[in-house]
Amino acid sequence: MTASTRALPSAVRNNVGLTPAVSEGPALLAGIAEGPGLRSHRDRLGPAPTPTAEALVEMARDVDLRGRGGAGFPFAIKLAAAARRKAVVVDNAAEGEPASHKDAALITCSPHVVLDGAAAVAHALGTREVHIVVPSDVPSIRLIVEKALDDRSVAGERLKVQLHDAAPRFVAGQAQAVLQLLAGRENLPVTAWQPEAVKGHRGRPTLLSNAETFAHLGHLARVGSAGYAAHGTADEPGTTLLTLRGDGWDPEVREVAFGTPLEDVLTGAEMEQPLLLGGYHGTWLRPQALPGLTVSRNAIAAAGATIGAGVMLPLAVGWCPLVRTVALVDYLAGQSAGRCGPCRNGLPAMAEALRALVLGGGPMRRVEELCGLVVRRGACAHPDGTARLVTSMLKCFPHEVDSHSLGTCRSGLQEEIE
Amino acid sequence: MSNDQLRVDWPACQAHGVCAELLPEIISLDEWGYPIVNGTVDRDVLVLAKAAVKACPTLALRLIPAPPRHA
């Protein structure tokens, strides 16, 4: 799998200050070497596809297209629900997860792949109203999208596109938080009594999806189900974008076909380290679980993990997974919107209890109790995801936890725990 | 036969605890005063559940009817 590697032109930085490398890919990231311009995009791919809603739903069902925002919801269901009068399309590129850069990479290297998808969906739904949510802490994304939209409107595209700046927070990309932003209120979650595809922005059917999902839709509408299934497996056709080492020293965004063995994605050294799969709300896997694992929703779920938004964080050599988790939970606790009592109180308490467990011999019982207390008791899944991370740490590394309670660290971080 | 469900509007809930007073059969309070809903609402406690919904000072409790049975 050779491809030209190209570093993003200071568009995206991870939280260590480095820009991820992006390689050419088989579908969404094909042709990025030719640049992000509209002319080369049209030369390569032709005009934006204009499928009907029925055709798009059928294609999405054929290839079991799932949302790429992390929840993996079947897109066909969402599209069918929203295919009613006065629908609204929302392209969510907020990407609040610090270790994820795929949406930023996609927009920076190939904005028209995303916009063709949004245009195709808008056409299918019979609407011109498209909203695009961009991250306010990566200002170049907004500029790139604005330029791309300008070029498209000069070329004749007639869409009413509005851009919105997502707050620089972890929960800013959550669906209800995005709807609040669109309504001019604070970009934080509220309780949803109906799915937004049924009743969302201004009470209208709202098709809100991740930027990468729209890119897949555009590609799917162009090449059809058979063409889409040229990559991937029979059960999971297509490709997906991964962010590797997203908050580390050598970040990378890569497009891989489903079914690709993990050892083709990670380095040999990384295959011998614990892996945090799915991002900060994801699940730990021991290195023993990695050989034979493929980039596949089903295979990863069978291993007890979740693919999430394609974020893969191998633990750096010499680091301790427990201490890494403590740092992540501290961060996640600070990222609570503060609107729901169990999250606002429970996450800081969980961070404190976890720190006590990992660094000071505190009780595991308390950590488990708090994990149970915060789940499904909030307007969004932030506490659930945090509890998932902690629970997976406890499940994956029981010997390490024991060692820590005895005052030693198997990864050799002696000073941290004394 | 499936029962009605009690759901909390979490941003609206201010931990007044009136719901737990009215319906201790189903609602208990966590260490910060927020409700834990244990189980669904069957016919025995339906009246109490409706009273709890009405009594919440911030209207943060809702009774979601059970989905209609399909023949």
Place this chain on the structure above:
Amino acid sequence: MTSILSGPALWFANRGTGFVLLLLLTLSTMLGVLSTSRVSPRLWPRMLSQGLHRNVSLMAVTFLAAHVATAVIDTFVDIRWWQAFVPFSGTYKPLWLGFGSFALDLLIAVTATSVLRHRMSHRPWRAIHVLAYAAWGMGLLHGIQMGTDASTSWGAAMNYGCIAVVSVAVFARFGLLARSKVVTS
């Protein structure tokens, strides 16, 4: 018949209902303030505060209706029925009567929204409900200035007592009782 209407009976009834109304509104305000706190009461369930607040308020509304009715029907002082509802439109002590009318209007809004609380969203309901404080204050001033009883020792004592009760409740709620275990946003 006319003697009842012009004699002192209605005048006494009006003053009497006025005093009871002040007491009930004061009690209701105090209960309302305290029921917003989240202090966990071991011997005093929250439902009790809420229930008492509602019942005392309903009693107050009844006495309010009687107070307004006796004022309008009584022919000794000329108060037309619309002057009870339109503030400062009266001919007899228009300013202080107007305070009473204003308080009446506010309490009508508070009562109506509270009866319909479940059919409206919480924030607008609360915005209107807070006006009850203003209604209490205006009612108090109206009472002090309209009659002659405020200058008596028992009248003055009652007025000061009502002010004290509400003040203590407010300070308790926002001062001492605000210290609760729950981390608030």
